[in-house]
Amino acid sequence: xxxxxxxDTKLDSKIPPGEMSEKWTKYKxxxxxxxxxxxxxxxxIIVGTGLAGASAAASLGELGYNVKAFTFHDSPRRAHSIAxxxxxxxxxxYRNDGDSVYRLFYDTxxxxxxxxxxxxxxxxxxxxxxxxxxxxxxxxxxxxxxGGLLDNRSFGGTQVSRTFYARGQTGQQLLIxxxxxxxxxxHLGTVKxxxxxxxxxxxxxxxxxxxxxxxxxxTGEIERHSAHAVVLCTGGYGNVFYLSTNAMMCNTTAAxxxxxxxxxxxxxxxxQIHPTCIPVSGDYQSKLTLMSESLRNDGRCWVPKKAEDCxxxxxxxxxxxxDYYLERRYPAFGNLVPRDIASRAAKQVCxxxxxxxxTKLAVYLDFxxxxxxxxxxxxxxxxxxxxxxxxxxxxxxxxxxxMRIYPAVHxxxxxxxxxxxxxxxxxxxxxxxxxxxxxxxxxRLGASALMQGxxxxxxxLPYTIGSYLSKEIxxxxxxxxxxxxxxxxxxxxxxxxxxLNIGGKQSVESFHRRLGKIMWDKCGxxxxxxxxxxxxxxxxxxxxxxxxxxxxxxxxxxxxxxxEKAWRVADFIELGELMCFDALNREESCGGHFREEFQTEDxxxxxxxxxxKFVAAWEFKGDGAEPELHKEPLEYEVVKVSQxxxx
Amino acid sequence: xxxxMRLTLKIWRQGGKYKGEFVTYKLDNVNEHMSFLEMLDVLNxxxxxxxxxxxxxxxxxxxxxxxxxxxVIDGRAHxxxxxxxxxxxxxxxxxDGETIVIExxxxxxxxxxxxxxxxxxxxxxxxQSGGYVNVNTGQAQDANAIPIEKDQAGEAFDAAACIxxxxxxxxxxxxxxxxxxxxxxxHLALLPQGMVERKKRVLEMVAQMDxxxxxxxxxxxxxxxxxxxxxxxxNIARLNREYIAASLASETTN
Ligand SMILES: Cc1cc2nc3c(=O)[nH]c(=O)nc-3n(C[C@H](O)[C@H](O)[C@H](O)COP(=O)(O)OP(=O)(O)OC[C@H]3O[C@@H](n4cnc5c(N)ncnc54)[C@H](O)[C@@H]3O)c2cc1C
Ligand code: SF4
Ligand code: FES
Numbered sequence: 001x002x003x004x005x006x007x008d009t010k011l012d013s014k015i016p017p018g019e020m021s022e023k024w025t026k027y028k029x030x031x032x033x034x035x036x037x038x039x040x041x042x043x044x045i046i047v048g049t050g051l052a053g054a055s056a057a058a059s060l061g062e063l064g065y066n067v068k069a070f071t072f073h074d075s076p077r078r079a080h081s082i083a084x085x086x087x088x089x090x091x092x093x094y095r096n097d098g099d100s101v102y103r104l105f106y107d108t109x110x111x112x113x114x115x116x117x118x119x120x121x122x123x124x125x126x127x128x129x130x131x132x133x134x135x136x137x138x139x140x141x142x143x144x145x146x147g148g149l150l151d152n153r154s155f156g157g158t159q160v161s162r163t164f165y166a167r168g169q170t171g172q173q174l175l176i177x178x179x180x181x182x183x184x185x186x187h188l189g190t191v192k193x194x195x196x197x198x199x200x201x202x203x204x205x206x207x208x209x210x211x212x213x214x215x216x217x218x219t220g221e222i223e224r225h226s227a228h229a230v231v232l233c234t235g236g237y238g239n240v241f242y243l244s245t246n247a248m249m250c251n252t253t254a255a256x257x258x259x260x261x262x263x264x265x266x267x268x269x270x271x272q273i274h275p276t277c278i279p280v281s282g283d284y285q286s287k288l289t290l291m292s293e294s295l296r297n298d299g300r301c302w303v304p305k306k307a308e309d310c311x312x313x314x315x316x317x318x319x320x321x322x323d324y325y326l327e328r329r330y331p332a333f334g335n336l337v338p339r340d341i342a343s344r345a346a347k348q349v350c351x352x353x354x355x356x357x358x359t360k361l362a363v364y365l366d367f368x369x370x371x372x373x374x375x376x377x378x379x380x381x382x383x384x385x386x387x388x389x390x391x392x393x394x395x396x397x398x399x400x401x402x403m404r405i406y407p408a409v410h411x412x413x414x415x416x417x418x419x420x421x422x423x424x425x426x427x428x429x430x431x432x433x434x435x436x437x438x439x440x441x442x443x444r445l446g447a448s449a450l451m452q453g454x455x456x457x458x459x460x461l462p463y464t465i466g467s468y469l470s471k472e473i474x475x476x477x478x479x480x481x482x483x484x485x486x487x488x489x490x491x492x493x494x495x496x497x498x499x500l501n502i503g504g505k506q507s508v509e510s511f512h513r514r515l516g517k518i519m520w521d522k523c524g525x526x527x528x529x530x531x532x533x534x535x536x537x538x539x540x541x542x543x544x545x546x547x548x549x550x551x552x553x554x555x556x557x558x559x560x561x562x563x564e565k566a567w568r569v570a571d572f573i574e575l576g577e578l579m580c581f582d583a584l585n586r587e588e589s590c591g592g593h594f595r596e597e598f599q600t601e602d603x604x605x606x607x608x609x610x611x612x613k614f615v616a617a618w619e620f621k622g623d624g625a626e627p628e629l630h631k632e633p634l635e636y637e638v639v640k641v642s643q644x645x646x647x
Numbered sequence: 648x649x650x651x652m653r654l655t656l657k658i659w660r661q662g663g664k665y666k667g668e669f670v671t672y673k674l675d676n677v678n679e680h681m682s683f684l685e686m687l688d689v690l691n692x693x694x695x696x697x698x699x700x701x702x703x704x705x706x707x708x709x710x711x712x713x714x715x716x717x718x719v720i721d722g723r724a725h726x727x728x729x730x731x732x733x734x735x736x737x738x739x740x741x742x743d744g745e746t747i748v749i750e751x752x753x754x755x756x757x758x759x760x761x762x763x764x765x766x767x768x769x770x771x772x773x774x775q776s777g778g779y780v781n782v783n784t785g786q787a788q789d790a791n792a793i794p795i796e797k798d799q800a801g802e803a804f805d806a807a808a809c810i811x812x813x814x815x816x817x818x819x820x821x822x823x824x825x826x827x828x829x830x831x832x833x834h835l836a837l838l839p840q841g842m843v844e845r846k847k848r849v850l851e852m853v854a855q856m857d858x859x860x861x862x863x864x865x866x867x868x869x870x871x872x873x874x875x876x877x878x879x880x881x882n883i884a885r886l887n888r889e890y891i892a893a894s895l896a897s898e899t900t901n
Contacts, residue, residue, distance in 0.1 A: 059784040074705070075771050077811055078713045094791060130785070137787035139780050139834065139841045141804040148794025166804060172712055173807060180779035187775045195768060218760060247707040281680045286688055287709050389710065392735045393682075458784045507695045509688070553700055559662070559761045561703055562695070 005614045005633035011264070013632055014419040015119045020638045021101075024123040027420075028463055032470035039064035042469050043227040043478070045212055046070070047199045047254055050079030051171070051450060052433025053233030054178035055457025061185035063462060065469075068225060069182065069191050070214055072198040072249065072564070077179045080235055080247040081453065084171025085292035085386065087153060087163035088450040090128040095152055099160040101125045106639055108448060111157040111338050112413075112441020113591035113607065114641045115267070117615070117634060119420055120438050127459040128451050132164055134458055138177040142166050155446035156293055157338035157646075163447045168292060168385045174450055178457070197223070198564065200492045201257045202230060202429060205484045209261075209429035213485075213492050217564065220557040222492055224480035228472045229428045229465060232258060233457065236412040236434035238271065240572045240579065241524070242516020244409035245277055245290040251568040252575045255416050255435050263424035264617035264630060266417035266437030268575065269583035272444055272592045273525050274410030275301075275342035278393055279362040288408040289393055291365070292386055293446040296335045298370035298379065299403070301326050301346070303363050307353040314356070314364055314402050325349055333646040340443045340592045340605070341646060343407035347525050348603060350406075357404045366402035407525060411449060413440045413592065414582070417617040417632075421464035422456060425617070428468060432456035437615070442591025496556050499566045504549030508566045511546050515539065515569070515576055523580050528596040532584040539577045546573060578618060578627060585629060588612040609641055652677040652738065655746040656690065662761035663700050669748070683726065683736040684709060684716065703762040709734040711875065714810030717817070718763055719750040724814035724873040732812065732875040752817035756824070756860045767813050769859040770827060776855035777848040778831045780841050793839050806833035808876045815870035815878070821862030826870040828856050829886035830878045836889055846893035853890055 016027045034042065042065050046057040049071040057069040073079060091104040104125040109116055132150070136142065142164050143151040152161040166173040185191040194214065201213040203224070211226035234254035238244040259265045276291045302322045304310050309317050325345055327334045337345075346363050349355065356362050371379050376399060380387070387398045394404070416424050416431035418438055423430050433453040440448065522535035546569070554560040589598040589605035590612070598606040615632040654674045661667040674693070677686055684706050691701035707715040711732040718733045720726035726736045741747070749763065757765040795803075807830070815826035832849050835841030841848075864883060871880045 055784075062783045073707070074715070074767060075811065077771075078707055078715050080708070080713075082713045083708045083710060092790070130787070132790045133787035134782075134784060136790040137780065137782045137840055139803075139807075139838050141800050141807050141834070141838065142790075144795055144797045144800045146797055148796050148800075149791050169712065169808065172810075173804075176807060180774065181782075181784070183771065183775040184779045184781065187777075193771075195771070247713060248709060249707050282678055284678060284681050284685050284689060286682070286685050289710050389735070392711075392731065392737065395737070395739060462784065507692055509692060509695075551695060551698070553695060553698070554663070559703065559764070562701060 048233035049076035050081035051453035058181035061190035087165035116441030226478035270413035272411035277408035714812035754822035777851035818873035829882035
């Protein structure tokens with residue numbers, strides 16, 4: 001019998017009552033509405049215009065709210081969402097292969113290693129189908145078959161084909177769809193777009209979020225913007241590891257500043273390490289490139305059985321001397337096991353000395369069999385652009401040589417803690433998309449981030465935000481000329497000045513790289529208590545060194561990318577410490593969080609459902625003070641919690 | 648191939664203490680596996696170590712999809728390789744001792760912000776003027792309700808693959824934005840969902856394009872040659888057809 005985890009009075013997840021499959025329908029039927037003439041008098045700030053932000057801004061604009069949308073990019077179309085390759089899941093069951101809302105829900109809960117909130121995940125599966133309809137109506141050119149109907153592919157962790165895709169550029173096409181919807185609202189005047197503006201703080205007045213402080217990145221001007229609600233759609237924080245598959249500018253600043261102002265941070269240690277990325281080639285390396293998971297549909301992972309074969313040309317290693325380790329260990333799912341499992345398996349064979357390539361930190365992903373079976377043309381039609389990308393970077397042709405791949409940081413399941421309505425622990429402050437912690441538990445399934453971002457923005461927030469805003473209709477316009485705004489503005493200016501005036505000797509980049517190394521070595525694919533304790537100390541030392549020896553050129557009153565980067569790296573350093581705290585606290589292995597002390601005999605993650613079946617929501621207690629842990633117990637009403645097996 | 652190439656870089660600097668001029672830098676130890684932008688990172692680290700202003704250049708995804716990176720390299724937008732963005736260009740294509748000239752994307756409608764960074768928000772305003780389908784969230788019918796012929800969908804995709812980088816403008820002697828605009832017009836005109844508004848769309852987008860100060864297209868086709876996504880000039884022909892049809896239609900209805 002599992003012990004009950006005590007309810008925390010500061011955490012109300014607001015899960016609606018009733019049967020799992022009816023919660024969302026009932027919620028929508030009873031949530032208070034804001035009448036059209038009142039919506040015009042309500043201001044909403046959306047920070048971030050990636051999939052989550054663009055879809056939210058467009059949808060709220062269509063509803064008639066006054067929306068201000070902020071992005072630090074020069075255009076919404078540049079958001080990191082643009083880089084998603086493989087696809088987007090939806091429970092359409094167009095294949096007639098047994099898919100259903102329940103199965104998508106179940107796969108997501110299981111894939112997340114039983115650490116996600118059931119009610120949110122069920123809603124996600126329910127709205128997934130409408131996303132595909134919406135995108136097609138916008139003109140998203142999804143892949144089609146010869147009958148002119150939509151095509152699907154399989155992704156890891158599932159036994160059905162439910163992934164919709166647009167060649168290898170699904171994120172690009174979905175983002176362009178959302179960007180166009182957003183542009184339409186800009187044209188209609190319901191959304192005002194602030195590009196090249198970076199949010200550097202949220203403003204909380206009498207316990208409610210009432211606006212943001214933003215820096216105009218062209219002029220350096222610090223601006224106050226007020227609103228009745230603020231939604232952060234600011235993406236994930238994988239770049240805390242320095243090297244990741246995230247775009248260079250992805251950062252934690254918005255989420256971290258919100259955290260410092262009272263928003264709890266949920267499960268910060270849950271990081272997804274993606275199994276198929278191009279390996280690191282040198283110390284000048286600035287980022288890592290993902291090779292889409294869809295490649296595992298046709299590519300086979302292997303390493304030589306014997307370490308002494310590792311320097312041979314792969315084509316000279318005969319079949320019987322190869323270890324197709326995923327197919328061997330997980331016959332039911334083979335190369336399509338979930339990401340956390342595939343990554344760990346790759347690390348294990350490399351740790352055994354059987355890695356390949358110059359660094360010996362790589363495994364083969366081989367298409368020879370698939371090319372034999374389907375022909376080169378078919379493989380080219382499926383993955384042509386990915387093969388080309390691989391060749392551009394490595395100078396090797398994957399039609400002839402197996403790809404060399406290694407795991408890399410890719411996605412962060414952790415993020416701002418939100419309730420069922422996507423509201424953080426600060427009233428009026430919401431978080432959507434990768435920025436929140438909500439739907440993927442301890443491991444995200446492939447093609448589910450795009451689904452979640454668009455679900456949040458198109459179909460969830462437009463309903464749930466009304467529940468709060470319906471109580472704001474008599475508030476009237478919020479003035480930015482109040483003490484709280486002034487104080488926040490001054491804090492921002494002071495911190496900027498401090499950064500510019502340190503005048504030390506080391507570059508921002510060098511600090512970021514050092515932070516990344518600590519995180520990857522001690523809070524990466526495998527973690528242990530001792531390493532995490534060391535990491536916390538090392539990060540604290542690094543933070544001190546940063547604030548006394550960083551060099552930031554230029555001034556505040558101009559376009560100054562180094563200053564932007566310095567602020568972001570300073571926030572990453574603080575977040576890194578919290579991640580290590582969380583990883584140390586979570587005394588179990590689950591999903592992407594692998595604590596070496598907690599594993600089964602055959603090296604699989606060992607959960608502790610009795611003591612650890614909760615969301616860790618951390619409260620900021622001031623610089624130098626330890627963060628306070630709040631626990632949201634996870635109740636499983638529908639899915640039976642069991643040891644995850646893909647064998 | 649060498650692991651410590653020496654290069655001379657002539658880089659356009661504008662803003663701060665620079666009025667708008669080429670500045671020459673020497674760089675040692677360039678590794679052939681580095682990307683072009685990683686080579687510039689190394690230069691910037693060196694400048695910062697000497698307490699000089701780093702060179703401003705834009706980039707984000709570094710995998711050829713976000714359209715943020717720009718740069719005219721030795722006179723060519725996105726450098727010498729066909730179908731390749733600046734961020735995907737690798738140093739293995741250069742030789743020890745070479746001199747490389749690096750400039751921003753230049754066009755009246757792309758004012759320089761600093762060094763190699765330009766303002767391309769005129770592209771956003773072209774899209775805002777009509778580059779979309781008028782459909783609200785929740786209004787859509789089932790995604791499979793309208794079958795679309797596979798090749799037709801593929802053709803729409805080819806046009807939709809534009810990353811909005813602006814190389815076509817930088818490559819064009821007239822600084823025309825026709826390739827970019829026509830890619831969007833084609834993407835939507837080729838799909839049943841976008842067909843309904845095709846006339847209005849093309850008129851409005853072309854009007855906005857002219858208003859932004861982009862030049863006229865005189866069929867030089869340098870845009871297609873430099874486009875990293877190999878967007879076809881066939882799209883420009885389609886835009887012209889759409890435009891003529893739409894102009895005639897609006898004359899008869901007016
Ligand atoms: C290479 C790669 C491939 C992927 N492939 C897939 C896939 O095939 N399928 C899938 O489901 N998922 C995939 N993912 C994951 C998925 O792309 C992301 O999780 C998702 O797109 C995140 O969307 P978002 O809207 O939450 O954030 P983002 O797209 O990251 O957008 C963040 C936005 O916030 C803005 N912003 C951030 N901070 C601030 C601030 N302080 N002030 C102002 N603006 C700010 C940015 O300008 C940007 O507009 C992939 C990820 C990577 C790295
Ligand atoms: S048409 Fe080509 S060159 Fe022009 S913006 Fe699009 S991708 Fe860039
Ligand atoms: S940096 Fe994204 S396309 Fe080059």
